[in-house]
Amino acid sequence: MRYVFEDCVLDTGRRELRRKAGLVAVEPQVFDLLVYLARNHGRVLTHAMIRTALSIEDSPAGQARLKQFISGLRRKIEADPQNSRWLVSEHGVGYALIIE
Numbered sequence: 001m002r003y004v005f006e007d008c009v010l011d012t013g014r015r016e017l018r019r020k021a022g023l024v025a026v027e028p029q030v031f032d033l034l035v036y037l038a039r040n041h042g043r044v045l046t047h048a049m050i051r052t053a054l055s056i057e058d059s060p061a062g063q064a065r066l067k068q069f070i071s072g073l074r075r076k077i078e079a080d081p082q083n084s085r086w087l088v089s090e091h092g093v094g095y096a097l098i099i100e
Contacts, residue, residue, distance in 0.1 A: 001013065001038075001039075003038040003041070003099055004099075005077075005086050005097075005098075005099045005100065006077075006079070006085070006086065007019055007020045007079075008024075008077050008086075010034060010035070010038055012035050012038070015031060017031065017034065017076065017077075019076070019077065024076050026073075026076060027072070029054055029069060030069050030072055030073055030076075032053075032054055033050065033054060033069050033070075033073060034073055034077070034097075036050065036053050036054070037087070037095065037096070037097035038097055038099070040096075040097075041096070041097045041098065041099040042096060042097075042098060042099070043096060044090050044093055044094050044095065044096045045094045045095060045096065046093055046094040047063065047066060047093070047094050049094065050066060050094065050095065051063075051066060054066075054069075070087065070089070070095060073087060074087050085098070086098055086099070
């Protein structure tokens with residue numbers, strides 16, 4: 001499956017993320033996070049749902065790890081990671097990938 005947003009193309013079959021036509025290196029679990037968000041695009045996925053899908057433990061360390069994955073993903077797909085347009089957070093609830 002291919003998902004296109006802004007200057008990014010996510011190809012789940014090839015396990016590739018391209019931005020501005022160049023291949024972007026993405027760690028396996030961060031790639032899995034992006035795929036999970038893309039398959040559920042437009043829907044806020046709770047922290048618990050994401051941790052379960054990625055087999056991240058429900059602990060302070062697991063929560064920190066998820067935040068680290070989200071931050072890294074924003075740097076990969078956003079032109080301005082501080083003002084996220086595609087990967088949005090609903091404070092205290094979870095995250096959503098917005099594909100127009």
